[in-house]
Amino acid sequence: MIKKLSLIALTVGLCTSCVSKKLYTDLEERYADLKKEQRSLADENESLSKVKNQLENDLDKLQTAYDKAVSERDQLKSELAATKTNLENLKASYQALEENSSAAIAENSKKNRELLAQLEAKEQALAAESERLNKLQKELENRSKRVAELESVIASKDAAMTKLKDAISKALTNFEGKGLTVEQRDGKVYVSMENKLLFQSGSWSVGSEGRQAVQQLGAVLAENPEIAILIEGHTDNVPYKGNAQLSGNWDLSTKRATAIVNILRENNAINPENLTAAGRGEYAPIATNDTAEGRAKNRRIEVILTPKLDEISKLLNEI
Structure with missing residues (x-):
């Protein structure tokens, strides 16, 4: 040659x-x-x-964000359950005190309202976090699909060259x-x-x-x-x-x-x-x-x- x-x-x-x-x-x-x-x-x-390396890095970041969102959602669920338990306990206390003290009843009512407000806030936060989690999941799926398609095309090109x-x-x-x-x-x-x-x-x-x-x-x-x-x-x-x-x-x-x-x-x-x-x-x-x-x-x-x-x-x- x-x-x-x-x-x-x-x-x-x-x-x-x-x-x-x-x-x-x-x-x-x-x-x-x-x-x-x-x-x-x-x-x-x-x-x-x-570009391929950048896409893979982006995919890893989205996966991390997704995992973090799942953890935060689970924590909110746990807090919501605890708040509901406290509410039930306060309702029971309210019923017990109702016959003995109007002042205690008033205090209990105030706490109930506070707990209800907290419960509503937790539910709203949970809904917002769930929505954000769904968006992250869709974005992650779309990126994963594009990366998979790109890897498939590259693999196909390599196979064709082989x-x-x-x-x-x-x-x-x-x-x-x-x-x-x-x-x-x-x-x-x-x-x-x-x-x-x-x-x-x-x-x-x-x-x-x-x-x-x-x-x-x-x-x-x-x-x-x-x-x-x-x-x-x-x-x-x-x-x-x-x-x-x-x-x-x-x-x-x-x-x-x-x-x-x-x-x-x-x-x-x-x-x-x-x-x-x-x-x-x-x-x-x-x-x-x-x-x-x-x-x-x-x-x-x-x-x-x-x-x-x-x-x-x-x-x-x-x-």
Whole structure:
């Protein structure tokens, strides 16, 4: 895959030297746009994770408030029962004193009125607390439902990406041990192809075996129209001194990424709007450039597959 990236960078450099300054500027602007889009996807993924954590924190807070409200309601019920007991006792005392003292009767009547007022206040407080408890319970249920839906969608996306990874691994079994790897990280699938599978040194023309690998990958992607496909070209840090059409490693990496996109576009079932080509040059190594083995690993094409997040965004807006 690293060889492929080097070939793409070489190709881009060769083409750049032959084209007009305006076209070169357009290519640079396109690359900048693609880089922004990549950063945006990373920011959006981080933002979604933060929102999920915030929702879970809110859910915990609502659960705590609900539990507290239940405790306060139970306490009010206990106080209400005690007040009723006191009232009954006072009524009994009132009946006993009624025959002996009008003053005691008057005092007892006053206490009865006070107790009745307290009883009414307790009942009103209990009703208000019950209403507040019902509102908290409904809010808790609604939030729980939204969080469950969000978790379900995220789980579904992860499951779909796992299924996609397995399908790609199966389709590319014949290329195992030839510089091709398939991994799933952070909700995305990464297909990495070293240049030795794709390109000759300094070239961005895809060889027959590499073309076959890309076409088989495209057959799987054609069955997954809801996946965004980013093709990244990478090189090592050895300065490019090949074809005069290319200005350097960055041009070569971009040229190679574009070559892979063009092969995928041959499959009419793949929506071109889902495809993005980007050159990363030598600035995203996965190994040291101090050894031949490390430089070989760095010369690569990475196909980054990302699920579309429209459904998740809609759920977040509804919360």
